[in-house]
Amino acid sequence: MSTNETAAGSASGTATEEFDLFATMALIRAFETRVSELYRDSEIPGFVHTSLGQEAVAAGVGSALADGDYVATTHRGHGHCLARGMDVEAMMAELFARGEGICHGKGGSMHIADPAKGVLGANAIVGASLPLGVGAALSSKLLGQGRVSAAFFGEGAVNQGAFHEAVNLAAIWDLPALLVCENNIYAEFSDSRRMTRVPGVADRAATYGIESETVDGNDVLAVNELALAAAARCREGAGPFLIEAETYRWHGHYEGDAQPYKPEHEATAWRERDPLVVSRTRLLGTGVAAEQLDEIENQASTRVEASIERARQLPPPELEEAYADVYGE
Amino acid sequence: MSTNETAAGSASGTATEEFDLFATMALIRAFETRVSELYRDSEIPGFVHTSLGQEAVAAGVGSALADGDYVATTHRGHGHCLARGMDVEAMMAELFARGEGICHGKGGSMHIADPAKGVLGANAIVGASLPLGVGAALSSKLLGQGRVSAAFFGEGAVNQGAFHEAVNLAAIWDLPALLVCENNIYAEFSDSRRMTRVPGVADRAATYGIESETVDGNDVLAVNELALAAAARCREGAGPFLIEAETYRWHGHYEGDAQPYKPEHEATAWRERDPLVVSRTRLLGTGVAAEQLDEIENQASTRVEASIERARQLPPPELEEAYADVYGE
């Protein structure tokens, strides 16, 4: 699909659609904002990587998937989970390491998962989402399920052998794999443009003989329309598709990282292209009232706040939990 | 460098140069022919992968390297070793697992090496030659040695993550790495064209931002001239270069493999483009006498035969050898 088609698609997006996308972004924003604070306040243990600034990718792709579709994601996966409808309370409880967390406190931020919703999990090994996601696509194809498997990964993961091998497998096996690169320019402290001579990730698809497209990752409608088209293509059996969503992470790699490696003007410019503001502006232009959008944001905050209140009250896992689920019967 | 330049270079190749290249090929041919027989007769143990049919790549690239340059190679590495001047007797003794073998009988065909000649070894892990070769190139660059490091690999190895990662490292670190793919179409029993949608290996260089060129791997002069130019480029600090040499292995993946997976017409066509015949024909055209070439071939056979006779007489390694060289002091 060409950029033109996408642009055309974008124009035809209705306000109702964008409204839902905006709501998803608002939820991710509220969630991540509070998670960042809670982590700083040591209420959440472990490692946390927030996706603030990248909400449009999660919302745009997540909303393009159907029930039964799969998502394999990364260490920066809260947004993808929320966009696939995972329960906010169960997620927050998990980050708090509670027994009622979605993974009973055994997974945490880097491993949060909900297979019932198709979310095979965040993953703390850079690049691992790709073979796993491709494997889920293999299941879908061989079992004739017509499911799409979306594998999220960062541009830093592209330098992993796992990327190379998995993309090729998806290509030669013609799998319904939606390969979604969130190019937020940095991998930890490293400017990824220094880590390869050809920074465009979509360009690399050609070497595997698959199609790809770069999209403005801060424009939720553009992401969503591209993802819808790409997912439809996958479902029709046309093989894998690679999306490169250009975006930016606002916070450090981890909370507390002062990001000395980022030029201020760059950070500022990207902040100005806040995906929620981009969407809000467009929605206002279509006649949606600001109050309606504020209300959505308030609802998101309330929902997140309630999940925090609840998580705080919950007990840690029972000790037996530590010994459970190592093996199945 | 463009194809034109290479062609120009090719035209200027003198008969004397090709004469030496022919001699190297003849040696490899004689060596591999006998090794194949000796293996069938159980005189050589272990795994053996011959490079019959691929002699022009080894000779062409090997002769383009200078003293001090490095070679990291694969399971199919005899030709590369011979082309770098490794001692035939010490090599044969190694294949016979003798104590006087170049590796004291501890390496064998898949691990034959001679660091004194820059040969860092054959390697039994597909893809491993690439990171190792790139590491040697890093040494050359950081120590300011101006050495070129040639990493040989098959087209099957291109599907390994190690290829992807190593090529990228060579690119971003601007290393004097000569990446030599011997595309002999097959990886074990698999037609490699089924294992990727874009079978041209040279085309893949673009994804790493490095230059590359495809060459007729059965034309030793063409290979040599491309390799000379590429090595010069590496030495000047212009960064890595990828050569894809199109060739064919005559024998099975291992000796005894009946190769049911190869269409007969394909095998026949490639046999007709025997690199030694291609070179002989050209040499005859420049006025070299057939007897001279026959003599070279005879000398090669005699040398190989002598190495076999000697190897047969040699004793196996002393038992203490098994315990030596695990650690250095």
Add this chain to the structure above:
Amino acid sequence: MSTASEVKPEARYIDALGEGMALALEEDERVIVLGIDVGAGGGIFRVTKGLHERFGDERVIDAPISEMGYVGAAVGAAMTGLRPIVEIMFMDFVGVCMDPILNQAAKLRYMTAGALEIPVVFRMQTGAGRSAGAQHSQSLEAWFAHVPGLKVVLPATVADARDLMLDAVHDPNPVVFVENRRLYAMRGDAEAERLPLGKARVARPGDDVTVVTWGQMLRECLSAAEESEASLEVIDLRSLAPLDLDTVVESVRRSGRLLIVHEAVQDFGAGAEIAARVGDLLFDELRTPVRRLGAPAVPMPFSPDLERALLPTSKAISSAAEGLKAEG
């Protein structure tokens, strides 16, 4: 291809492996076989011969030389409804694809509190004795046994080659399935009593010394038992995880002596765990120290002479056992 009951009593180990896979493919559509050249080529050692012909492209799948990719994909497929039998051609190659085994398959059930099930079989061919050199001869079963969440089975008999394969496929957990190459050509009874995965087998009863082993070394131990002046009770462990310590302990209680034999490097090998546990549990009952016999701490040399000298032989086993008997 025949069904289980038709396997000839003197079938080969390698055919029993193929039979096990064929039965698994036959009984459950979700089972697939995946690996380098496992398809029409029938596998580099011919273990999967005939499977592609019988079950087709979608069930018996050739992979490119991309172990990290296809082993990882097998794990992803196992999470989502397939039951892959994935081949790692040589155990040594786990060096390029350990992550999906170590960090994904072994841990994802636990990390998701049981929400993900990962029924995958990692077949890997292993072992020295064929002059394959240091990168194609390793026995690394101790690594896998050290990783919670994995099962590790090592069939040593023809019947187990088939039966443990079926058990591994039926198991809801990731199973590392270790095939010693030197067993491939072995013929034996395909109709031996079937024990569940996780249960050791007393391969030969005896009184003086308990010999615990697995994989290829079972044959050497049984030969040793034939040759030895001491009466050896030979136990084929069959799996390291689960570890059937009860069977070992029961035997050592009677014999008072324990010798552990494995092909892997002895230092930090799996035998150490058994020695440590029995040494603790039966401290007062052991008549002699627990002994181990494994390969010395060197990479496996290419030379067949050197290689032979490094691997435990029936002679070394019987003399170690006799030594133990003489000790106390």
Add this chain to the structure above:
Amino acid sequence: MSTASEVKPEARYIDALGEGMALALEEDERVIVLGIDVGAGGGIFRVTKGLHERFGDERVIDAPISEMGYVGAAVGAAMTGLRPIVEIMFMDFVGVCMDPILNQAAKLRYMTAGALEIPVVFRMQTGAGRSAGAQHSQSLEAWFAHVPGLKVVLPATVADARDLMLDAVHDPNPVVFVENRRLYAMRGDAEAERLPLGKARVARPGDDVTVVTWGQMLRECLSAAEESEASLEVIDLRSLAPLDLDTVVESVRRSGRLLIVHEAVQDFGAGAEIAARVGDLLFDELRTPVRRLGAPAVPMPFSPDLERALLPTSKAISSAAEGLKAEG
């Protein structure tokens, strides 16, 4: 940056590591530091802080997220004249880059009959206790100790963080250098007596029970020794390969009792090897069975409460030691 002699007596472990690397970089031009974000960023845990500033782009090199590539390149560089210190950010990540360690670095000297020398240091940060989850908390030292050709060092003190780093860089062999993250902030004496790589240290003398440990668990064992009613002799092994069994045996000869403590999963862990060897060598001299204390066979859970419950504590150590003393 200061030189060795200026390190404050109460320096931090993490600074001593940096100091060790700085000294190595200073004294030998062939030494390089390589890893993800080890350069201007100073490392994700700030271990390499200041090195890039001081030694520049060509000596302190940022790598992309390509462990297989850059660890393999480090091995290739070590063969050809450099002496790389290469970082694997978490030991768990060996899952993506085991081949260059297992099949290349460990074996190439041997396979070339000594013609290749491979002086490379594989730094890897390890350990649980930070709620990092199952993929960022593993202690896999037993894997490396099982591979002939590798040395495995695990500095447990501030002085050793620097001194073993220097020894590892000077060593002509590949050295796996294990840094437990929980030690990074520890302060301690930087000027302790210097022992060679391969020699264990008696960290605290005692009479009743010998406690053998390494890495982070040394602190717990020393606390246990403070608290315990039994008199514990605590031995810091410092390296698993070479394994200084003599020091252990000498101590157990006196105490008659041995407790081995490690953070890694107990089953098939490195403690088993020590238990097996001592159980054999001192069969007649042991008063009680050799005991081990390690993590149970489960992936490390995220929850700090669960995690705490799984790791050996000083209390568990002292009660195990007291139990041994009571036993005999």
